[in-house]
Amino acid sequence: MGYGQPVAIIPNGVDLPDDLRDPRHSKMKRVLFLGRLHPIKGLENLCRAWISIQDHYSDWEIHFTGPDEIGYLKSLENLVKKLGGRRIVFTGPKYGSDKSKAYFDADIYILPSLTENFGMTVAEALAHGVPVIVSKGAPWAEVESRGCGWWVSSDGPSLAECLHKAMSLSSAELCSMGQKGRHWMESDFSWHNIGKKMSDSYRWLLNGGDKPSWIRTD
Secondary structure, eight states: OOOOSOEEOOOOOOOOOSSOOOOOOOSSEEEEEESOBOGGGOHHHHHHHHHHHGGGOTTEEEEEESOBOTTHHHHHHHHHHHHTOOSEEEOOOOOHHHHHHHHHTOSEEEEOOSOOSSOHHHHHHHHTTOOEEEETTSSOTHHHHTTSEEEEOSSHHHHHHHHHHHHTSOHHHHHHHHHHHHHHHHHHTOHHHHHHHHHHHHHHHHHOSSOOTTEEOO
């Protein structure tokens, strides 16, 4: 469209919890979705995926945590009842320390959205040391090359296959993946590093010199 000004590509920042996550040894393991309950999040596909494999993983449960929008919770509850879903918990929204605890209590975080412009909860989960499953509707392909998660299609069969693969891993293996994600968030998404990138961007605009690598001019 003819816009020729420099563009700085700097990620959203994420708060890094002080506590580090240890392998969980509780009897019941947990998959977590955290976000608003809305059709765009692909939650019906996730419910179907979970129900298709639930009999193989009696020591796992899934939590849907977040506020209900447009009465969508009722639709999900009806679907779960119709298909005979088990160990599916709708917790309502959580904030602050309760939200942080929800991440720490999870073994896997999943975001099955049909589309996302970023997916802040993915960064939050990784910051808490939780490995992630993210749909290709969100721009998180790098979780695979970083070894901290999976990037898959948002349809039910693809989600089920990925859940099967992830839930078959040991707690120690999942924790190791989560720690890789935590280190990634520390290096690229911490507010300290983002603040430095912002500062360096403005210094370049004011003083010139070598262009920072995250600034596009073409």
